[in-house]
Amino acid sequence: MLFYLWKRQTTYYYRIKVPSDLSSLFPCQLIRISLRTNDIGAAKVAAANIHRRVQNNFALLRSGTIDPESEGKLISSLLPNRKQFMVVEVESVAKSGSDLSEMIEAYIADRSPSWAEKTKLEFTCQYKVILNILGNKAVNDFTRADLVACREVLSRLPPNFSKKRDTCNITPIELSRTAWPETLKTKSVNSYINLVTSIFNWMHKNGIISNNIATGLVLPIASAPHEERKAYALEDIKRIKLHLPRDNDHPEKYWIPLIAMYQGMRLDEACQLHLEDILDVEGLPCFDINDAGDRNVKTRSSKRIVPIHPNLVELGLLDYVRQRQELEALQLWENIKPDKLGDWGKWFGNWYGRFNRKHVTADPLKVFHSFRHTVADTLKQAGVAEGIIAEILGHANQSITTGRYGKRYRPQVLMEALVKLAY
16 A cells, blocks of 8 residues: 555545645645545555655745745645645643553654654664663652663663664663673663653653653763764775776665765665656756655755756766666665665665775774765865755754745755865
8 A cells, every 4th residue: 555545434545744844834734635536546546646746846845946926826736625634633641640651652652743654663662672671650750860770771781782673672671780891882872861851851841740850861972073973085985986886786886875975965865765856956957855655864954955966967877767767666776675664774884884894994983974974074175155065964054044034045056065076
């Protein structure tokens, strides 16, 4: 069944959540359009046609290139009848006497509509770990000491704990009793602690607990953010270009590193590209990075439309796209599929790690993510404005003037910045 096809009683509907970065433009959180049929074949055809129109309109709205009047008409075209959309109402099932497991379920039910499926699965699993450590008792019985003790258990876990896919079924307290030569990194400990903080903040905000005991639990990280990963040097880039394989059976091994090199895309963003994500906007070929269907994005600001770098065009990327279109494919890379947690980049990331160590560098701080550091630093040194770099990379623009009130940059402006990535 198509993810946007929904059946209610005997009638099929097209249904899709309004993307979070466009939610302020719409009077609803969910678009629901009756397909006026109970035949699955007819419903699939009608829903697919509507979905293409909806995604094209979402892309135009993100581009920031249309005037307010046209924008209003475009939004209205997605909502032809007031009865055809509904505002999602979230009802809290929380009660002050509930235990922690009930609160976790209520919290996930409340917050998960805005999460990607991958995020929901990961958070659900991590909350089971937290519940395992804290124990299941009435939420008002927890003390600050309980939460600090939970943090201590997490700090004594082995370093590969956070990478295991079956952590839901692992007993962390037993693991923490072993004196491991290395333990979980502070960043990973904080990822769990942030979830503890989130649920206690939520309970306090909703009047379930009178005192928020979870503030200030996050551990300080000694290293500066720029020390966590290194940018690739020019010599590294040359070695990557020299050794990238041209394998007809695995074209992604050639193209994905180049896309990261010239666009600064995250690993998952490049791996999950579909053919419909290659658009023509104002006469420029562009990537549309979005969370439609089974795709994922890291944050709201990760959704963006960015012109394709001319070097990628010269190397033949659009020719490859046309070949895939002739095959009537959906995805850009035939060999890449998401895993059960919705992670698109796991397999390719493992391959690239081996390629990187063999042909590029032995430096453990230089990894696939180093491409983003290289792009950011190269553009910064070329004098490109911070807001433009943020939009290219899918970071939030922290400026109130241009970030909150300004429209997105037009593709031509982004292209003028991208061409400065000349390695």
